[in-house]
Amino acid sequence: MKLKLLAACAAVALASAPLTAMAQATPTAAEAKAFVDKAEADLAKLSEYAARSSWVRATYITEDTQWLEAKAGAEITELATRLAMDAAKYDKAAVDPVTRRKLDILKRNLNLPAPQRPGGAEELATIASRLDSTFSTGKFDYKGKTITLNDAEDVLAEDRDPANLKAAWEGWHSTATVMHDDYVKMVELANEGSRGLGYKDTGTLWRAGYDMDPEAFAAETDRVWKQLEPFYRNLHCYVRARLNEKYGDAVQPRTGPIRADLLGNMWAQEWGNIYDIAAPKTASAAAGYNLDDLLVAKGYDPVKMVKAGEGFYSSIGMAPLPETFWKRSMFVRPQDREVVCHASAWDVDDKEDIRIKMCTKVNGTDFVTIHHELGHNYYQRAYSKQPYLFRGAANDGFHEAIGDFAALSATTPTYLKQIGLLETVPGEEGDIPFLLKTALDKIAFFPFSLIVDKWRWQVFSGQITPDQYNDGWWKLRTQYQGIVPPGPRPADAFDAAAKYHVPGNTSYTRYFLARVYQFQFHRAACKQAGWKGPLHRCSIYGNKEVGAKFNAMMEMGASKPWPEAMAAFTGEKQTDASAVADYFAPLNLWLTKQNKNEKCGW
DSSP states (O other), X not given: OOGXXXXXXXXXXXXXXXXXXXXXXXXXXXXXXXXXXXXXHHHHHHHHHHHHHHHHHHHSOOHHHHHHHHHHHHHHHHHHXXXXXXXXXXXXXXXXXXXXXXXXXXXXXXXXXXXXXXXXXXXXXXXXXXXXXXXXXXXXXETTEEEOHHHHHHHHHHOOOHHHHHXXXXXXXXXXXXXXXXXXXXXXXXXXXXXXXXXXXHHHHHHTTSSSOHHHXXXXXXXHHHHHHHHHHHHHHXXXXXXXXXXXTTTSOXXXXXXGGGSSSTTSSOOGGGHHHHSOSSGGGGGOOOHHHHHHHTTOOHHHHHHHHHHHHHHTTXXXXXXXXXXXXXXXXXXXXXXXXXXXXXXXXXXXOEEEEOOOOSSHHXXXXXXXXXXXXXXXXXTTTSOGGGOSOSSHHHHHHHHHHHHHHHTSHHHHHHTTSOSSXXXXXXXXXXXXHHHHHHHHHHHHHHHHHHHHHHHHHTSSOGGGHHHHHHHHIIIIIOEEOSSOOOTTOOGGGGSTTTTTXXXXXXXXXXXXXXXXXXXXXXXXXXXXXXXXXXXXXXXXXXXXXXXXXXXXXXXXXXHHHHHHHHXXXXXXXXXXXXXXXXXXXXXXXXXXXXXXXX
């Protein structure tokens, strides 16, 4: 978690005073470099204070810790906003490429910039921290018990009674309604701050962080989605038919959208939990295995799962995690206090104090999540020697892709046998079950990961007004995902805020990009390793040569435009979903055959 990016600490910004008239003379290169050097020193000084304040609030939620985090967040973002505005003074200065890149990073280094007026930072910081904490402490009544999101997720994953699924889904979404007014105010304040930095709105600011024009970036995400959409529709068609066979027409019709609560996940973003419903009917299904069962059978607990994740990275040449990681991380949900259970990785001091925060359960989902979160930590450590402003990802999609790239190897039967979780690697008969289980999470996720920010971009631009928040949300979800809620939504519903990243103000396009990048990384790594078999069976576990080349890319941090970082490892300079198609090719052919007599689409 990189606090200087201000995405995960519920922080916002205020300039100490409106910018006065620009100096008439164009600043010199030396003046620009001096400004950047001081900016880096000042930001570094405050970032650890903000990080520690945010960690305490996330792992011990009280009114006091919320106040402390808001105060720290306001201070660092006040500084960041002032620096962002001052950086614009050097737009015409003839500076070296490194200084120019640092100036550009300074100008867009805010997630939620506040208005340039007294009280703006404090107001926005307080709202942002309150939204995050409201989500994290949400509870509702279910069958006479008060339950949390974690409990509700278990119902969605394990129960097969549609009435129970509907109750758990609607119960959790009911906790989001109280966030509506705070969210409206937050959007208003953040937009005011973004306009003060020269952007049309906050969505434009967010899209400016990808080394291309903001509108060109939006078009780029649409281009990549078009590469993926046919495969997603194929999977949707197949899963809908199996749900219809399970529940009948009254619950899930054979045509049209899928009922959101039937897909095993609170946001219908990943469908792997309903593999028991979607599994192939043929004898080859017997070749499948359940990672949840394997972990339990082998006596794994949360710490042993994290140790396994560390073991993967160590096998490709990464140094062991520091002792402080094991002492200071939060691996399970404490019983004595409220915490933010949403999994996250933290870089507290920009050096060696790296940590993860999870409410880990012993299951396959969290086994993958651990590899994902550790990927953040290893990336943070790899670029820690860069200057302060380059201590970040090539773009935020890279940060999310690192751990997912590792997990593509770490969830193969090949790897599970290598670490003793699986006795025998299934033969070719296991390919379709394995690929289907993987696609239920990976492919199903693509449209959801696209629409979260599409919705926010439209909210920030005013295309979706506050009274249309919920209608706009479901319009996009039905258009892209082909899903609908389990029943009519109340007039005051605010279902977007039932997803952490919305009240937590974390941009989501990073996850869309990461799901593509990880397959590009995997394809390149397997090629470097000399792998000749199917891409989905490749594991780079133990390959230190590939690890060294991958670490070299990570060490670049944000020092170069992301296409250069991509090319350093893969030889490619564009986001390319063909690697996804390569990985899942056998499954797509199989799905097409299964859907022969179905009316696909919605």
